[in-house]
Amino acid sequence: MRTRPSFIDDEAIASAVAGHWLPEVAEVDYLPWGFGAHHWRVAAGGQTLFVTLDQLAPRHTAASLEAAYAGAATLAAGGLDMVCAPLPAPSGRFTIDVGPGVLSVTPWLDGRSPTEAEASAPRHVREVIAALATLHRATPPDGIPYWTPRVGPEFADELRARTARPWTSGPLAERARGALAAHHAAIKRWTSRYLELAGIADARRDVWVPTHGEPHNDNQVVVAGGLKLVDWESLALAPRERDYADLLDTDEGGGLAADPAMVELFALDWRLAEIVDYACWFSAPHTGTDDDRIALEGLYEELSDATG
Numbered sequence: 001m002r003t004r005p006s007f008i009d010d011e012a013i014a015s016a017v018a019g020h021w022l023p024e025v026a027e028v029d030y031l032p033w034g035f036g037a038h039h040w041r042v043a044a045g046g047q048t049l050f051v052t053l054d055q056l057a058p059r060h061t062a063a064s065l066e067a068a069y070a071g072a073a074t075l076a077a078g079g080l081d082m083v084c085a086p087l088p089a090p091s092g093r094f095t096i097d098v099g100p101g102v103l104s105v106t107p108w109l110d111g112r113s114p115t116e117a118e119a120s121a122p123r124h125v126r127e128v129i130a131a132l133a134t135l136h137r138a139t140p141p142d143g144i145p146y147w148t149p150r151v152g153p154e155f156a157d158e159l160r161a162r163t164a165r166p167w168t169s170g171p172l173a174e175r176a177r178g179a180l181a182a183h184h185a186a187i188k189r190w191t192s193r194y195l196e197l198a199g200i201a202d203a204r205r206d207v208w209v210p211t212h213g214e215p216h217n218d219n220q221v222v223v224a225g226g227l228k229l230v231d232w233e234s235l236a237l238a239p240r241e242r243d244y245a246d247l248l249d250t251d252e253g254g255g256l257a258a259d260p261a262m263v264e265l266f267a268l269d270w271r272l273a274e275i276v277d278y279a280c281w282f283s284a285p286h287t288g289t290d291d292d293r294i295a296l297e298g299l300y301e302e303l304s305d306a307t308g
Contacts (some may be wrong), residue, residue, distance in 0.1 A: 001032070001034065001035060001036070001037065001038050001291050002032045002289070002291050002294070003032070003289040003290055003291045004030050004032075004036075004038075004289045004301065005038050005053070005100070007099075007100040008053065008098065008099070008100055010028045010030065010040070011028075011277060012098065013028055013040050013042065013051060013053070013098075013103070013136070014028045014042065015032060015041050016096055016098050016103050017049065017051060017103070017105065018044075020089040020090070020091075020096050020103075021087060021089055021105050022044045022045070022049055022087075022105075023044065023045075023047065024044050024045060025042055025043070025044045026044045026045075027041075027042065027043040027044070028040055028041075028042050028104070029041040029042075029135055033051045033217060034231075035291070035294065036277075037052050037053060037054050037055075037231075037233075038052070038053040039051065039052055039053075039213055040053075041107075044168075048107075048108035049087070049103075049105040049106070049107065049108060050105065050106045050107070050108050050109070051103060051105050052103070052104050052105070052106070052231075053098070053100075053101045053102070053103055053232060054095075054101050054102055055100065055101040056101065056102065056305060057280075058276055058277060058280050059273070059277065060166075060233065062095065062097065062102060064145050065095055065102060066093060066094060066095045066102075066235060067144060067145050067234075068144070068145055068233055068234065068235040069085070069086040069094035069095060069104055069232060069233070070094050070115070070141070070143065071086040071140075071141040071143065071144040071145075071210070071232070072084040072086065072232035073086060073087075073094060073233050074141035074142075074234050075138055075141060075210065077180055078138065078139070078141075080134060080138060081225070081226070081261075082131040082134065082135075082137065082226070082227055082228055082229050083135075083228075083229060083232070084107065084109060084221065084228040084229065084230045085106065085232065086104045086105060086106050086107055086232070087105050087106060087107065090123060106230065108223045109223055109228060109230070110224070111221045111222050111223035111224070111225060111228070112221065112222060113217055113218055113219075113220055113221055113222075114181065114217050114220060114222060115217065116217055118217070119216070119217035119220065120250055122250075122251065122252055124227075125247060125251075125252040125253060126252050127226070127227050128215065128220065128227065128247065129253065129256070131215075131227055131229060132212070132215060132240075132243050132247075134212055135209075135211070135212065135229075135243075136209040136210065136211070136240045136243070137209075138209075138210050140209070140210050140237055141210070143182050144147050144235060144236065144237055145235070145236045145237070146205075146208070146236060146237045146238070147201075147208075147211070147213075147236040147237060147238035147239075147242065149194065149195060149198045149269070150269065150272055150273045150276055151191055151194070151195075151272050151276060152195070153191065153192075153195060155187070155272070156184060156187045156188035156191050157188070158202075159180060159184070159187060159279060160181070160184045160274075162279065162283065162304075163177045163178075163180045163181040163184075163279075164181070167282065167283055169282065169283055169284055169285050169286060170282065170284075170285055170286035170287060170288065170292070171286075171287070171288040172280050172282055172286065172288060172292055172293070172296050173283065173286070175296060176278060176279070176281075176282035176283075176296060176299055177282065177283070179299060179300060179303055180275070180279060180299075180303075183303045186303070187272075187275065190268055190271065190272060191272065192270060193264075194265065194268040194269065194272055197261055197262070197264060197265035197268070198265060199262060200265075201262060201265055202276065204239070205237075207239070208237045208238055208239060209237065209238070209239075209240050210235065210236075211235070211236060211237070211238045211239075211240065211242040211243045212229055212232065212234065212235060212243055212244060213233075213234025213235060213236060213238075213243070214231065214234050215229055215243050215246070216246045217246070218247070219231045228266050239259070239262045239265070239266075240258075240262075241258050241259060241262035241263050241265070242262075242266045242269075243290055244256055244258055244263065244266075244303075245266060245267065245270065248263065267291070271302050274298060274299070274302045275299070275302055276302070278295055278298060278299040278302070279295075281295050282295070282296070282299075
C-alpha cells in the first residue's frame with residue numbers, strides 16, 4: 001500500500017519481529033509498495049527481512065492464510081527454487097496475530113520486480129511458464145487450501161440492498177456506491193455465469209493442481225539466480241488456468257493448453273473478488289488517500305465491461 005497504516009506503527013512492527021523472528025531490530029522502513037497489504041524492510045545483525053501485514057477479511061481467515069504460507073514453505077523445502085516462502089517463527093507458525101492483521105516475514109531478495117513491459121518479453125514469459133509448470137506438477141502440500149468461489153448466488157441482490165441508500169463512510173463512498181448500484185444487472189449476470197463455471201470446475205477436482213493465484217509481474221522478483229515468485233497468500237489447489245491470466249495474451253502463452261471455460265471462470269473470479277473487496281473498502285471509513293483513489297479507479301475498471 002502507498003499509505004502508511006493508521007492502525008499500527010513502526011515500533012509495533014519492530015516489537016513483533018523482534019519477539020518472533022529477528023531479535024534486536026536495528027532498522028525499520030515502511031515500503032510504499034504493492035496494493036492490498038502493508039510492507040516493511042526490517043534489519044538487524046546483518047540480516048534483512050521483508051515484512052508483510054495482511055488484513056484478513058474479506059479475502060482470508062487466519063487459518064487459510066497460515067495454511068497458504070505453510071504450503072509455500074513446504075513447496076520450497078521440496079526443491080521448488082522459484083518459491084520465496086515465508087520464514088517460520090520459533091513456534092513453527094508462519095503468521096503472527098498483531099491485532100489489526102497478521103504478520104509474516106520472508107527473506108529480503110536482492111533483485112527487482114519486472115515492469116509490465118519487461119514481464120511481457122518473450123524470454124521472461126517463457127521463464128514464468130516454466131516456473132508455473134513446475135509448480136503445477138508439484139505434489140500438493142498437506143493442508144493446502146482449496147480454491148472456492150468468492151461469492152454465492154445471493155451476492156448481486158445483497159449488494160443491491162447495501163447500495164440502496166447513501167454511503168457516508170468517506171469522501172469517495174458515494175461515487176463507489178453509485179457505480180456499484182448502476183451495474184447491478186451486469187453483476188448479477190456475471191455471478192450467475194461464474195457459479196455455473198465454478199460447478200464445472202468443482203466436478204473436476206481430481207485434476208486440480210497447486211496454483212499461486214496471482215503470479216503477475218508485481219509478484220515476480222528477478223534475482224541473480226533467476227525468477228522468484230513472492231506473495232503466496234493466495235496459494236490454493238485449483239484448475240491450472242487460475243495462473244494463466246497474464247500469459248494467454250502473449251505469443252509464448254498462446255501455446256498453453258488452457259480450457260476456455262476455466263479461463264473465463266478465473267477472469268470472473270478476479271472481477272468479482274475485486275468488486276467484493278472494493279464494496280467493503282468504500283462502505284468502511286476512509287479519508288481519500290492515494291490508495292483510496294487507486295482503489296476507486298480499480299473498481300471502475302472492473303465495472304467497465306458491463307456488456308461482458
